Amino acid sequence: MTRISVKVDGTAYEDEVEPRLLLVHYLRDHLGLTGTPIGCDTSNCGACTVDLDGETVKSCSVLAVQADGSEVTTIQGLAHDGEWHALQKAFHERHALQCGYCTPGMIMAARDLLRENPAPGPQEVREALEGNLCRCTGYQNIVRAVLAASGQEVSS
Amino acid sequence: MTEQIAEPEVGRSRLRKEDARLVTGQTNWTDNINVNGLLHLAILRSPMAHARIDRIDVAPARERPGVVAAFTGQDLAEGLGSLPCAWPVTEDIVLPDHPPIAVDEVRYAGDPVAVVVARDRYAAADALEAVEVDYTPLPPVLDLEAALAEDSPLVHSDKGTNRCYVWPLATGESYAAVRERADVVLKRRYLQQRLIPNAMEPRAVVVTPLAASGEYTVYSATQIPHILRIMLAVVTGIPEQKLRVIAPDVGGGFGSKLQVYGEEALALAVARRLGRPVKWTESRSEGYLATHHGRGMIQDIEIAATSEGRLLGLKVDLLADMGAYLMLVTPGIPILGAFMYPAIYKMDAYDFTCTGVFTTKTPTDAYRGAGRPEATYAIERIMDELAVELDLDPIELRRLNWIRHEEFPYTSIAGLTYDSGNYEAATDKALALFGYDKLRAEQADRNRRGDLVRLGIGVSTFTEMCGLAPSRVLRDLRYAAGGWEAASIRMLPTGKVEVVTGTSPHGQGHVTCWSQIAADVLGVPFEDIEVVHGDTRAAPQGMDTYGSRSLVVGGAAVHHAAQKVVEKARKVAAHLLEASEHDLEFTHGVFSVKGSPEARRTIQEVAFETFSSHDLPDGMEPTINAEHLVDPDNFSYPHGTHLCAVEVDTETGLTTIRSYVCVDDVGSVINPMIVEGQVHGGVAQGIAQALYEEAVYDDEGNLVSGTMADYLVPSAADLPEFVTDRTETPATSNPLGSKGVGESGTIASTPAVVNAIVDALRPLGVTEVRMPCTPQRVWEALRSARAADGSVRSGEEASA
Numbered sequence: 009m010t011r012i013s014v015k016v017d018g019t020a021y022e023d024e025v026e027p028r029l030l031l032v033h034y035l036r037d038h039l040g041l042t043g044t045p046i047g048c049d050t051s052n053c054g055a056c057t058v059d060l061d062g063e064t065v066k067s068c069s070v071l072a073v074q075a076d077g078s079e080v081t082t083i084q085g086l087a088h089d090g091e092w093h094a095l096q097k098a099f100h101e102r103h104a105l106q107c108g109y110c111t112p113g114m115i116m117a118a119r120d121l122l123r124e125n126p127a128p129g130p131q132e133v134r135e136a137l138e139g140n141l142c143r144c145t146g147y148q149n150i151v152r153a154v155l156a157a158s159g160q161e162v163s164s
Numbered sequence: 165m166t167e168q169i170a171e172p173e174v175g176r177s178r179l180r181k182e183d184a185r186l187v188t189g190q191t192n193w194t195d196n197i198n199v200n201g202l203l204h205l206a207i208l209r210s211p212m213a214h215a216r217i218d219r220i221d222v223a224p225a226r227e228r229p230g231v232v233a234a235f236t237g238q239d240l241a242e243g244l245g246s247l248p249c250a251w252p253v254t255e256d257i258v259l260p261d262h263p264p265i266a267v268d269e270v271r272y273a274g275d276p277v278a279v280v281v282a283r284d285r286y287a288a289a290d291a292l293e294a295v296e297v298d299y300t301p302l303p304p305v306l307d308l309e310a311a312l313a314e315d316s317p318l319v320h321s322d323k324g325t326n327r328c329y330v331w332p333l334a335t336g337e338s339y340a341a342v343r344e345r346a347d348v349v350l351k352r353r354y355l356q357q358r359l360i361p362n363a364m365e366p367r368a369v370v371v372t373p374l375a376a377s378g379e380y381t382v383y384s385a386t387q388i389p390h391i392l393r394i395m396l397a398v399v400t401g402i403p404e405q406k407l408r409v410i411a412p413d414v415g416g417g418f419g420s421k422l423q424v425y426g427e428e429a430l431a432l433a434v435a436r437r438l439g440r441p442v443k444w445t446e447s448r449s450e451g452y453l454a455t456h457h458g459r460g461m462i463q464d465i466e467i468a469a470t471s472e473g474r475l476l477g478l479k480v481d482l483l484a485d486m487g488a489y490l491m492l493v494t495p496g497i498p499i500l501g502a503f504m505y506p507a508i509y510k511m512d513a514y515d516f517t518c519t520g521v522f523t524t525k526t527p528t529d530a531y532r533g534a535g536r537p538e539a540t541y542a543i544e545r546i547m548d549e550l551a552v553e554l555d556l557d558p559i560e561l562r563r564l565n566w567i568r569h570e571e572f573p574y575t576s577i578a579g580l581t582y583d584s585g586n587y588e589a590a591t592d593k594a595l596a597l598f599g600y601d602k603l604r605a606e607q608a609d610r611n612r613r614g615d616l617v618r619l620g621i622g623v624s625t626f627t628e629m630c631g632l633a634p635s636r637v638l639r640d641l642r643y644a645a646g647g648w649e650a651a652s653i654r655m656l657p658t659g660k661v662e663v664v665t666g667t668s669p670h671g672q673g674h675v676t677c678w679s680q681i682a683a684d685v686l687g688v689p690f691e692d693i694e695v696v697h698g699d700t701r702a703a704p705q706g707m708d709t710y711g712s713r714s715l716v717v718g719g720a721a722v723h724h725a726a727q728k729v730v731e732k733a734r735k736v737a738a739h740l741l742e743a744s745e746h747d748l749e750f751t752h753g754v755f756s757v758k759g760s761p762e763a764r765r766t767i768q769e770v771a772f773e774t775f776s777s778h779d780l781p782d783g784m785e786p787t788i789n790a791e792h793l794v795d796p797d798n799f800s801y802p803h804g805t806h807l808c809a810v811e812v813d814t815e816t817g818l819t820t821i822r823s824y825v826c827v828d829d830v831g832s833v834i835n836p837m838i839v840e841g842q843v844h845g846g847v848a849q850g851i852a853q854a855l856y857e858e859a860v861y862d863d864e865g866n867l868v869s870g871t872m873a874d875y876l877v878p879s880a881a882d883l884p885e886f887v888t889d890r891t892e893t894p895a896t897s898n899p900l901g902s903k904g905v906g907e908s909g910t911i912a913s914t915p916a917v918v919n920a921i922v923d924a925l926r927p928l929g930v931t932e933v934r935m936p937c938t939p940q941r942v943w944e945a946l947r948s949a950r951a952a953d954g955s956v957r958s959g960e961e962a963s964a
Binding site: 105144149 | 189190193448449877
C-alpha cells in the first residue's frame with residue numbers, strides 16, 4: 009500500500025492505496041465521487057476524463073499514486089456556489105446529452121479545448137473531442153454546445 | 165391560487181428536466197451503487213468458441229486474498245433455470261437450453277464458466293486467474309450457409325441441426341407468376357454485418373437481499389425492469405412478489421439492454437446463496453463478448469418489375485445468425501423486418517422466408533431498429549440497382565411505385581395497414597434542402613472529367629413500423645407477452661402531480677415529454693410534474709422501452725390517464741360549485757361554470773378537496789387519481805426521405821460524407837428539440853454501420869474486434885453535420901398523433917450512405933461495396949471492377 013495525498017474538487021484526501029489502483033477507481037470506489045463514470049477499458053471512450061493539475065487525463069489510464077500531491081477536478085467540482093460552468097449550461101441548453109453517460113468526460117475535454125483555444129471552429133471542436141465517444145447524440149449538439157459556451161454564435 | 169399556464173406545452177422545445185443531474189455528475193448509474201458489505205462478482209468466460217468442459221476447479225480461487233466464494237456452473241445449477249426466449253416464432257422452433265452459466269459445454273467465446281465473489285473488484289478479477297479449467301475443443305460453427313450443410317458440426321448436438329427455424333410469409337399473387345410476366349428481374353445478395361451496440365454505460369447489476377424475508381432488490385442497467393422481474397422470478401424460482409427490480413439511471417441501451425442476461429440471474433443466485441449484496445459490472449471488452457450483438461444476416465433479395473419500372477413482386481430469402489443461444493427476442497428480430505421489405509412500395513406479390521441459424525458466436529438480439537434497418541437496407545439498395553437497370557433516376561423509380569398520400573390508409577402487400585403518410589411531401593422537401601439537381605449536375609461534370617474524387621448521391625425513402633405493439637398481433641406472431649403500456653397519475657394534496665409510467669427511459673427524455681403531455685391535459689405547470697419510472701415497486705405496471713414504443717403507447721397512456729383525472733375532478737368541482745357537470749368548462753386547469761366565470765375551482769384545489777374529503781359527492785371514492793392502460797390497435801409508421809452526398813477518393817478508397825439531409829415524418833411532435841436529437845443519434849448509428857463498424861470473428865471463432873480499440877465507434881471527427889427537417893402527417897392510431905422516432909434515423913441512413921458510395925463508383929464499374937465500406941473495401945471493389953474491365957455493369961457478380 010502506498011500513502012497518497014490528493015486534492016479533489018477542492019477537498020484534500022489522504023489515503024493508503026494499492027499501487028495498481030486506477031485513479032478512476034480511487035475517485036469512484038474510495039472517495040464516492042461517482043460523477044466520473046467508466047465507459048471502456050482501452051482508454052478510447054473518454055467518459056472518465058478529469059483534470060489533473062491543469063492537464064486533461066483519462067482517469068482510467070492514470071494510477072491513483074500518480075496523482076499523489078496533485079489537484080484533481082472532476083465534473084462534480086465545476087459548478088461554483090450552485091452556478092453551473094458555462095459548458096454545463098450550454099450542454100443543457102443545446103440538448104447536447106441524451107443518456108448523459110459521456111457528458112462528464114465530454115465537458116471536461118471541451119473545457120480543456122476552450123482553455124487552449126477560446127474560439128474554436130466547428131471542425132476544431134470535432135477534432136478536439138475525438139477521444140470522447142458519445143453513442144446518443146451524433147455529436148452535432150455537442151459541437152453546438154461547445155461553440156455556444158465559447159461565446160460564439162451558433163445556428164440552432 | 166396557483167398560477168395557471170396558457171401556452172400549450174406539447175410542441176415546445178422544453179429543455180430537459182433530466183439534465184441537471186447528468187451535467188453535474190449527480191448520477192445514479194448502477195455501478196455507482198455501494199452498500200454495506202457489498203461483494204464484487206467476476207465471471208470467468210470461455211476463451212474458446214466451442215468446447216467441452218472436462219474439468220473445472222474453483223477451489224484455488226477460493227484461497228486467494230479477499231475472495232469470499234467461487235462457483236462453477238454445476239455449483240449454481242440448482243435453482244437456476246434456463247434463460248428465457250419469449251419469442252419462439254414457429255411451432256417447431258429449435259429451442260435449446262440456455263443455462264446462465266455453462267455446465268458441461270461452452271458455445272461461444274465469452275460463455276460464462278465460473279464466478280468468483282470477492283471483497284473488491286480487483287481481488288475478484290485476480291482470483292479468476294486461479295480457476296482451473298480443462299477444455300476439449302469442439303469445432304466452431306461460424307458460417308451461416310455451411311452451418312446448414314448436412315455434415316456441419318452442431319452448436320447444440322442434442323438438437324441434430326443448426327437450423328433454428330424456418331419462417332415463411334407469402335402474400336398477394338404467387339411470386340412465381342408475377343416473375344413470369346416481369347420484364348426485369350434483379351437478384352442481389354446483401355450482407356448485414358454483425359454489430360456491437362455499444363451503449364456508453366457498460367452493463368451492471370447490483371442485488372441486495374433481505375435474507376430473513378426472502379426479498380431481493382435487483383438494480384440493473386436495463387431497458388426492461390418489468391419484464392426482467394417476471395423473468396428472474398421464472399429463472400430463479402424466487403416468488404415474483406419478493407422481487408423488486410429497479411433501473412436507476414441507465415446510460416443508453418439501443419436494444420442491448422432489452423434482455424434478460426445471465427449475469428442478472430447469476431448475481432441474484434449468488435446474493436441468494438450468500439445472503440450478501442453483490443455487484444457485477446462488465447468491462448467494455450467483456451461486454452463485447454457477453455452483451456448481445458445485432459444484425460448478422462445474409463439477404464438474398466429478388467425484385468421483379470415491368471420495363472416502365474412498375475414493381476411486380478419481391479422475394480426475400482434470409483439467413484439470420486442467432487448466435488449460440490436464443491435470448492429474449494432473438495428469433496423475432498428478423499421477423500420484425502419481414503413486414504418491412506416492401507417498404508413504401510406497391511406491388512402484387514411478396515414472398516419472404518427467414519431461416520434462423522445457430523452459430524458458435526455471441527447471441528444476437530435487438531439492436532436499434534431490430535430487423536427493420538436490415539429490411540430497409542436491402543429494398544433501398546435494390547431499388548437503386550433497379551433504377552440503374554431501367555435507366556431511371558432513383559427518385560423517379562420510387563415515385564412510380566410508392567403509395568400516394570391520397571391512398572392512405574393503405575394495406576401493404578405484407579399486410580400492414582399504414583394509417584398515414586406523405587412520401588411526396590417529405591421527398592420534395594428533402595430534394596430542395598439537398599440541392600439534388602445541382603449535385604447531379606456537378607456529379608455528371610466530374611464524371612465526365614474523370615475526377616479522382618468521385619461524387620455520389622444516395623437516396624433512402626424509408627418507412628418503419630413502431631409503437632410496439634397490438635397485443636393480438638403479438639399473439640399471432642407467437643410473442644409471449646402483450647404490447648400494452650400503463651400510466652397512472654397521482655394528484656398530490658399540494659396541487660403537484662406525479663406521473664407514473666411503465667416505460668423505462670435511458671436517454672430518451674420521457675420525464676420531460678411525459679410532463680409536457682400531462683401539463684396540457686391537466687392544465688398544471690410543467691414544473692409541478694414529476695415522472696416516476698423504472699422501479700417495479702413505484703411504477704408497478706409496464707412493458708418498458710424498446711421499438712420506438714414509449715411515446716406512441718406509453719405517452720398515449722399518460723394522455724388518457726390525465727383525461728380520466730380531469731373527468732373525476734369534474735365531478736368534485738361540480739359538487740363544490742353546486743353546478744351540473746354539464747355546465748362546467750375546463751380550460752388551463754380551471755373548472756368554471758358556463759356563464760358565471762367567477763364560480764371556479766382549479767384542479768389543484770380539487771386535488772386538495774379530494775384529499776381532505778370533507779365535502780365530496782355522495783358515494784364518491786376519495787380520489788381523483790387515475791390509471792390507464794393502452795393496447796394500441798395498430799403500429800405507427802414513421803417515414804422520411806434521407807439523401808446523402810459522398811466524396812469517394814478513388815486512389816485511397818476513403819469516403820467522406822459531404823452533406824446529409826433528412827426529412828422525417830414522425831407525426832405530431834411533443835418536443836422538437838428531443839426529436840431532432842433522436843434523429844441525429846439515429847443517423848449517426850446508421851452511418852456507423854455503413855462506414856465503420858463490424859464485429860469480426862476469426863476462423864476459430866474468436867472475436868477479433870474485441871475491444872473498443874478494435875471496433876470503430878465513430879467520434880465527432882468521423883461524422884458530418886446533418887441537416888434535419890420534418891413533415892407532419894399525424895398518426896391516427898393514438899391521440900397524440902405521434903409515430904415514434906427512436907429508430908428512424910438508424911433505419912434510414914445506412915442505405916442512403918451505401919447507395920451514395922456505389923453511385924459514386926458506378927461509372928468505374930463498381931456495383932456493390934460490402935459494409936462497412938472502409939477505405940480498404942472501397943479500394944478492393946475498385947480494383948476488382950478495374951480487373952473486370954471497368955465498364956462491366958452486370959449485377960450478378962455484385963454479391964459476396
